[in-house]
Amino acid sequence: MSVQDQEKVRQSVREKYGRIASSSKTGCGMDPAPSCCGKPGDLLTGNPTISCCGGPDLNPEQLSKFMGYAKDQLCGIPEGANMGLGCGNPVAISSLKPGETVLDLGSGGGFDCFLAARQVGETGHVIGVDMTPEMVSKARLNAEKAVVKNVEFRLGEIEHLPVADNAVDIILSNCVINLSPDKALVFRETFRVLKPGGRLAVSDIVATAELPDEIRRNMALVTSCIGGAATMEDLQTMLAEAGFEKIRISPKAESRELIRQWDPHPDKNMADYVVSASIEAVKPMRE
Numbered sequence: 001m002s003v004q005d006q007e008k009v010r011q012s013v014r015e016k017y018g019r020i021a022s023s024s025k026t027g028c029g030m031d032p033a034p035s036c037c038g039k040p041g042d043l044l045t046g047n048p049t050i051s052c053c054g055g056p057d058l059n060p061e062q063l064s065k066f067m068g069y070a071k072d073q074l075c076g077i078p079e080g081a082n083m084g085l086g087c088g089n090p091v092a093i094s095s096l097k098p099g100e101t102v103l104d105l106g107s108g109g110g111f112d113c114f115l116a117a118r119q120v121g122e123t124g125h126v127i128g129v130d131m132t133p134e135m136v137s138k139a140r141l142n143a144e145k146a147v148v149k150n151v152e153f154r155l156g157e158i159e160h161l162p163v164a165d166n167a168v169d170i171i172l173s174n175c176v177i178n179l180s181p182d183k184a185l186v187f188r189e190t191f192r193v194l195k196p197g198g199r200l201a202v203s204d205i206v207a208t209a210e211l212p213d214e215i216r217r218n219m220a221l222v223t224s225c226i227g228g229a230a231t232m233e234d235l236q237t238m239l240a241e242a243g244f245e246k247i248r249i250s251p252k253a254e255s256r257e258l259i260r261q262w263d264p265h266p267d268k269n270m271a272d273y274v275v276s277a278s279i280e281a282v283k284p285m286r287e
Contacts (some may be wrong), residue, residue: 004183009222010157013179014132019036020083021109021134036123064091078142081109086174087225087255087276088203091115093111095199099123100169103193105186105202106130106176110139110151117151127168128153129161159185164194170194173202175276178229179222187242196221202279206251207231209273221270229274242280249279 001009055260060120085108096102096119104113107128130136139153156162158173159182171190180186190200207229221227230238232249239247255276 001181009179009181009219010131012219012223017108017132018134020085021041021091021132021138030257067148075237077111077114078146078148080138080181081114081142081146082111086112086203087205088174088252089120089279090174090201090203090278091174093203093278093280094170094172094201096120096124096170101167102126102127103161103163103168103171105171105190106171106179107139107153108135109140110153110166112146112172112174113139113151113153114142114146115146121148124150126151128169129156129158129163131155131157159189161189161193165192166195166250167193168195168198170199172238173204175204175225177202178205181228181237183230184238184241187238191242191283192245196283196285198283200239200279200281204277204279205274206249206277206279207274208251211273215270215273216269228272232277234244235279239279239281243283245284246282247279248280249277250280251275 023260026196027121091112094102094116096116098119098121100118101124102113102120104111104116104126107113107130110128113126113128116122120126128136128139130153133155136153136155145151154162156178158176171194177183177186194200196224207226208231210231211227211229214229215221218227232251235249252275
């Protein structure tokens, strides 16, 4: 992909999620738009409706429960932090410990950052990085409202992290790396900022088959976490080439049902091509 095409993707992602941050609507793919189409289903609520942009008309708490968040995790989070934009629960696979420094890629409204802050405690520190100014502002306001002292939010691209070398113990990310037009660079950057022995714990959308060009070229599908998904084999290669060890990619077949509900083009059967997965890896103690 040319530099010009990469910047086109980044700008489209930045604009879309900026609109989401400024809107009262939440959920993957939920741009402000009137509901104009319905699709019967039985996911979670018995009969969710589907908005024009392809997302199920469910509140963020319902979406998060489906994605693996426990009820007690959803309590006490600042209002507006949980925007229903994830595709899994990276905090659940992170094994966070008190005193650790955590980095969240594409931190959005700060939901996973606030969950991580609980686990690392006052002696720990959480950094959220997002490329969208509106999201960073929203997350900072959420932290101020909740009086959370061990979290900070920085504006930046995940391909060029505003974080020092060997600075963090663990990196989280929730349905964001698929949006990057240069995933190999993202993994090199995550390797750079992790301490030796540091861990990667990611929930993301991955491709189980090669995506047709018509899907990859569709910017609406790219910004909706589908068109830019890499195959598990490609992710394995990129992680290994960045220097990671103990790489484990675990697809979640049950996520296909939600993807079917999100699908803005049901005639293309997107759930046949992509699935949510947990991605884990470790930076070796030696380089």
